[in-house]
Structures are given as C-alpha cells and as structure tokens.
Amino acid sequence: MDVDSFYQSKLTTPDQAVASIPAGSKLSMGMAMAEPPALLKALADRAEAGGIQDLKVYYFESNRIAGDTILRYELNDRISPYCMFISGVERALIKRGMQDGGRKLINYVPNNFHQTPRLLIDEIGIDTFICTVSLMDRHGYFSFGTGNDYSTKVARAAKRLIVEVNENMPRVNGAGAELHVSEVDAIVANNVPLLELPVRAPTREDEVIGRTIAGLVPNGACLQMGVGALPNLVCAELKGRNDLGIHTEALNPGLVDLIRAGVVTNRRKAIDRGKTVFTFAMGQKAMYDFLNDNPAVESAPVDYVNDPHIIAQNDNVISINATIQIDLTGACNSEHMLGHQYSASGGQLDFVRGAFASKGGKSIIAARSTAAKGKVSRIVARLDGPVTTPRIDSHHIVTEFGAVNLKGLSSTERALRLIELAHPEFHDGLREAAKQQHLI
Incomplete structure (x- = not known):
C-alpha cells in the first residue's frame, strides 16, 4: 500500500478516533502548542455525555485548549489531571477547588524534565498518546513540530497513538522528530492556527x-x-x-x-x-x-x-x-x-x-x-x-x-x-x- 492510501485508511473523525480510548486509560498528550484541539474537544464531549470514566491524563505544559475542554471543572470527576508542570489553567483549577471546600482537582507529579519520558513510559505506563503533527510528506512522514520533548518517545511506546494533522504545525528536523504513517493508529485532520505566546511588557x-x-x-x-x-x-x-x-x-x-x-x-x-x-x-x-x-x-x-x-x-x-x-x-x-x-x-x-x-x-x-x-x-x-x-x-x-x-x-x-x-x-x-x- 502506498503512503497516501495508508493515510486515507487511517483518516477518521475526532469522535470516532477518541471512541477507541477505553475507560480507565492512562492518556498523555502533546504539550503547549502541540495539544490537539479537535481530539481534546471530542474527548471532552464524550466525557460530558458519560461515554468515558476514570480517564487519567498525564501532561507537562497545558494551554487554554485543554483548559476549555478536558480540564474543565465540570469534568473533573471523569477526567483526572496528573500534571507535571502547573500553568495558568491548573492554577485556576486549584483556586476553584479551594473555594469548593478544599476539593483537590489537580494531581501534581514531581519530576525533573529530562526524566519525564522514563516516568511516563516505565513508571506510569501510558497506554494512549495524542498530539498535533505537521502535514505528511511524500515519504509518509509527519513531524512533531514544536514538541519533541517527551512526545516522540511516549508516542512510540504507547499502545494507541492518535495524531491530529495541522498544516500550520512546522516541519522540524531532529532526532526522533519524524513519525511515519505506519506508526499511527488513527489520523484526524484539523487546520487551525497554532496558539501564540502572549507578549508581556517588561517592567x-x-x-x-x-x-x-x-x-x-x-x-x-x-x-x-x-x-x-x-x-x-x-x-x-x-x-x-x-x-x-x-x-x-x-x-x-x-x-x-x-x-x-x-x-x-x-x-x-x-x-x-x-x-x-x-x-x-x-x-x-x-x-x-x-x-x-x-x-x-x-x-x-x-x-x-x-x-x-x-x-x-x-x-x-x-x-x-x-x-x-x-x-x-x-x-x-x-x-x-x-x-x-x-x-x-x-x-x-x-x-x-x-x-x-x-x-x-x-x-x-x-x-x-x-x-x-x-x-x-x-x-x-x-x-x-x-x-x-x-x-x-x-x-x-x-x-x-x-x-x-x-x-x-x-x-x-x-x-x-x-x-x-x-x-x-x-x-x-x-x-x-x-x-x-x-x-x-
């Protein structure tokens, strides 16, 4: 099968892609700009409809995409965040939990960043990985783009790998930065602008x-x-x-x-x-x-x-x-x-x-x-x-x-x-x- 046919055979909708994730899964996702918006929304919609329970999500740096979807306060009884780096999204949830009688909404996992691939693969045992990748090239390779970090190793170790292809994700070279279509279980296409880092005026x-x-x-x-x-x-x-x-x-x-x-x-x-x-x-x-x-x-x-x-x-x-x-x-x-x-x-x-x-x-x-x-x-x-x-x-x-x-x-x-x-x-x-x- 040529790579284009391979791609088409794995192309699906966000809802169908996340339907393969069973209850009780340990899921990890791309960090920062590599969070997959369509997959996260579909996962949140499924949880809101009662379609998944006891999902543990392990991740490093979140942004407002996760904050508006799977990390919403209302879903915390079905999706448990296990965070390795606290950002504004988690700080807001911590504050909300304190206002709600001291309810614990965020599980922080202490770490040194260079150890996170081993922690996620060997100690935690991630079974599902989702992230945003670049367009596929003519040889059948995607790029992890802005997020090599733990993603390139955890993606390949997970039992289930779902990628969201976005034409705006840059193609970046480097060790492990390319991912062949044959390594992927499901593909979702979603061409949206990547999030941009706000510019703060210096003091x-x-x-x-x-x-x-x-x-x-x-x-x-x-x-x-x-x-x-x-x-x-x-x-x-x-x-x-x-x-x-x-x-x-x-x-x-x-x-x-x-x-x-x-x-x-x-x-x-x-x-x-x-x-x-x-x-x-x-x-x-x-x-x-x-x-x-x-x-x-x-x-x-x-x-x-x-x-x-x-x-x-x-x-x-x-x-x-x-x-x-x-x-x-x-x-x-x-x-x-x-x-x-x-x-x-x-x-x-x-x-x-x-x-x-x-x-x-x-x-x-x-x-x-x-x-x-x-x-x-x-x-x-x-x-x-x-x-x-x-x-x-x-x-x-x-x-x-x-x-x-x-x-x-x-x-x-x-x-x-x-x-x-x-x-x-x-x-x-x-x-x-x-x-x-x-x-x-």
Missing part, C-alpha cells in the same frame, strides 16, 4: 535584570533560557556578541532573533555543531514559520536536551532561569507560592547542574527583589515551599540590585551578599533573621 526591574544577565554572557557562549519578557530582553542585549550557540529546553522568539541577526552561529559547540537544538518551542507565527524546514534548527527528546551530562559537553553553557524565592543560604523555591504548587521544577535543576559542569559554564537564576507590588521580599529567611535548586547547586543569583556568584562563598558571605540583592526596605529584617539563624 523596569526586568530591564535592569536583563542587562545584568547579559553582562555575564561571553562571546562563544551556549545559551539556555525560558520564555517570556525577561529572556527576550536578555536576547536583545546580546546583539553585540559573536558566535553564540543554542542548546535549550525552550526555543523562544528572542533566541530566533539572535539566529536571524547572525549572532548565533553554533560554530563553537562541541556537540551538534552548527545546529540550534531545542526540545519544545513557544512563540508566535513568525517563529513557527522560521522553524519550518529549517536545516539549521533541530529538536531532540528532552532526555537528551536536558540531560546534565549532555549539557556539560558544550563549553561555556549559560543557563538562565527564574525563581520565586531565594533563602539566605542560596536555596531557591521556583515552584511553590501561597501554600500550593504554582509552577514546577521543570528543567531548572537539569540545566543548573549541566551548566556548572560545563567548562566555563554559568548557571544564572534571576528574580525581581519583591512581589505583591513591593510588599513581599523574594529574598527570604526561609523558603515557603520545596527546594527546587539546592543551595549547593546555586551559582549566580541576579535581582535588579545586582548579581552574586555564590560558588565558594561561606554561609556568612552568602547571607550578606544575598541581603544586598534584596530591596533596601527588607535589609534590616533579613539581617536580624540571619543573626537568629547564626548565619552572621
């Missing part, structure tokens, strides 16, 4: 932090950073650098701008030389168009991209991440706020350790000095939640009041330098707390 503090971080980045550095206003600001400050490389968990528009400007060449990378490597991408249409069939950019599974031993093989890795709280010893809470899970560890610790193990590498963790309109200090005596990055791993810490390299500093030196990074209104209280803890 004055962000601008100062961005300039400080950029000052820590040498020529020839290999970059990792997240998405949002701060990473884009840092990228804008790096336009004067030469021969930068990219090996990053998330590919963002700021990094793409550096590639377009010729600042990123990837020539100095020891592995994947000449290639920009990422595991998932979030941005706007212009970025997705840039990725399409671009031989200079490759995606790879997260257990490769985020493996600290792989990260360390490139020299001068600069890892840039954000946090919620930093205590006086340098430990960081990057995931817990107001008594509940707010985000997740993600790949922060993966890159913190990988960057420091890199020759000349630096891990940079940044935060504005205050939250709640200046009422709360992010430099604290003790963390309010779990430790995401242990004090022994913290390297460079940056706020709008400066930067400190914690490596090699004593507990006393750390406390004094971190207090300097706090807003002046909190200095006295932090010094008193440091004395009570015998840090100074």
Whole structure:
C-alpha cells in the first residue's frame, strides 16, 4: 500500500478516533502548542455525555485548549489531571477547588524534565498518546513540530497513538522528530492556527535584570533560557556578541532573533555543531514559520536536551532561569507560592547542574527583589515551599540590585551578599533573621 492510501485508511473523525480510548486509560498528550484541539474537544464531549470514566491524563505544559475542554471543572470527576508542570489553567483549577471546600482537582507529579519520558513510559505506563503533527510528506512522514520533548518517545511506546494533522504545525528536523504513517493508529485532520505566546511588557526591574544577565554572557557562549519578557530582553542585549550557540529546553522568539541577526552561529559547540537544538518551542507565527524546514534548527527528546551530562559537553553553557524565592543560604523555591504548587521544577535543576559542569559554564537564576507590588521580599529567611535548586547547586543569583556568584562563598558571605540583592526596605529584617539563624 502506498503512503497516501495508508493515510486515507487511517483518516477518521475526532469522535470516532477518541471512541477507541477505553475507560480507565492512562492518556498523555502533546504539550503547549502541540495539544490537539479537535481530539481534546471530542474527548471532552464524550466525557460530558458519560461515554468515558476514570480517564487519567498525564501532561507537562497545558494551554487554554485543554483548559476549555478536558480540564474543565465540570469534568473533573471523569477526567483526572496528573500534571507535571502547573500553568495558568491548573492554577485556576486549584483556586476553584479551594473555594469548593478544599476539593483537590489537580494531581501534581514531581519530576525533573529530562526524566519525564522514563516516568511516563516505565513508571506510569501510558497506554494512549495524542498530539498535533505537521502535514505528511511524500515519504509518509509527519513531524512533531514544536514538541519533541517527551512526545516522540511516549508516542512510540504507547499502545494507541492518535495524531491530529495541522498544516500550520512546522516541519522540524531532529532526532526522533519524524513519525511515519505506519506508526499511527488513527489520523484526524484539523487546520487551525497554532496558539501564540502572549507578549508581556517588561517592567523596569526586568530591564535592569536583563542587562545584568547579559553582562555575564561571553562571546562563544551556549545559551539556555525560558520564555517570556525577561529572556527576550536578555536576547536583545546580546546583539553585540559573536558566535553564540543554542542548546535549550525552550526555543523562544528572542533566541530566533539572535539566529536571524547572525549572532548565533553554533560554530563553537562541541556537540551538534552548527545546529540550534531545542526540545519544545513557544512563540508566535513568525517563529513557527522560521522553524519550518529549517536545516539549521533541530529538536531532540528532552532526555537528551536536558540531560546534565549532555549539557556539560558544550563549553561555556549559560543557563538562565527564574525563581520565586531565594533563602539566605542560596536555596531557591521556583515552584511553590501561597501554600500550593504554582509552577514546577521543570528543567531548572537539569540545566543548573549541566551548566556548572560545563567548562566555563554559568548557571544564572534571576528574580525581581519583591512581589505583591513591593510588599513581599523574594529574598527570604526561609523558603515557603520545596527546594527546587539546592543551595549547593546555586551559582549566580541576579535581582535588579545586582548579581552574586555564590560558588565558594561561606554561609556568612552568602547571607550578606544575598541581603544586598534584596530591596533596601527588607535589609534590616533579613539581617536580624540571619543573626537568629547564626548565619552572621
């Protein structure tokens, strides 16, 4: 059978595709921009009609598509979310559950991002995988597009694989990034625009932090950073650098701008030389168009991209991440706020350790000095939640009041330098707390 006939034999409607998913299944889905809208709506409709019960959904980064369909409050008794990264959708559900007598609506699964393929395949045992893929090429291959992450490995390990083909999903090269039609159980076609990452205006503090971080980045550095206003600001400050490389968990528009400007060449990378490597991408249409069939950019599974031993093989890795709280010893809470899970560890610790193990590498963790309109200090005596990055791993810490390299500093030196990074209104209280803890 030729590939076009193969394709047609598997093409079906969203309702028919999800009808094959039995009650009690453990389902996983593509993350972020790779969530399949038509399949998720059909699955939600089936659950609403009472057609499926006890469905457990394991996933990393959700967006409003899942929030408007399978993650609706009304379906929580039939579809149980098991989330590995908390976003706005989950935060809204957590708040709703607290208002509803403390009802637990979200099950958080702690993880390091590079371990998620193994967790989903070996420990959890996913039986169904759904995601969005690109158009099929003449050889019968789809591309996972913006989402290689855990998707490429879990999709192939699942007993049931259903894909939603979307002409707007870019075709991205890379390890495991292509999927042959023969590997798929069912196909749904749905050509809709990919979701785009909202653009948030930076604050004055962000601008100062961005300039400080950029000052820590040498020529020839290999970059990792997240998405949002701060990473884009840092990228804008790096336009004067030469021969930068990219090996990053998330590919963002700021990094793409550096590639377009010729600042990123990837020539100095020891592995994947000449290639920009990422595991998932979030941005706007212009970025997705840039990725399409671009031989200079490759995606790879997260257990490769985020493996600290792989990260360390490139020299001068600069890892840039954000946090919620930093205590006086340098430990960081990057995931817990107001008594509940707010985000997740993600790949922060993966890159913190990988960057420091890199020759000349630096891990940079940044935060504005205050939250709640200046009422709360992010430099604290003790963390309010779990430790995401242990004090022994913290390297460079940056706020709008400066930067400190914690490596090699004593507990006393750390406390004094971190207090300097706090807003002046909190200095006295932090010094008193440091004395009570015998840090100074």
